[in-house]
Amino acid sequence: MRNLFFSLLIFSFSFAxxxxxxxxxxxxxxxxxxxxxxxxxxxxxxxYLKKTDKQDIYRKQIYKILFYSLYYSKNKTEFWNFIRKIESENLPSKDKETFYKLIFF
Incomplete structure (x- = not known):
């Protein structure tokens, strides 16, 4: 039991x-x-997005950099997968609208 506790404790800190x-x-x-x-x-x-919390203050800016990086890298499949992921993310609707506007312009 003690070994299990310590292994879970170490495992939880490995993702922090x-x-x-x-x-x-x-x-x-x-x-x-x-x-x-x-x-x-x-x-x-x-x-960065995997390791940080959903309430991180830089998360929105990282999403923008990821969006533009995928767009300029011309990787269409990953770009459209990212667009689908935006739907499920906990972003404000204003930010989601900004991403959708950038797609069409």
């Missing part, structure tokens, strides 16, 4: 992200996007 890791991921995402290395920006953005 520290502030330093979060800041480092944000810097890598921004740098990759500015340097037009969209594949790195996409993978790191997805990693």
């Amino acid at each position: 992200i520290t502030e330093a890791e979060k800041n480092q991921l944000i810097k890598v995402i921004q740098g990759a996007y500015k340097d037009k290395i969209y594949s790195v920006a996409i993978t790191k953005s997805k990693e």
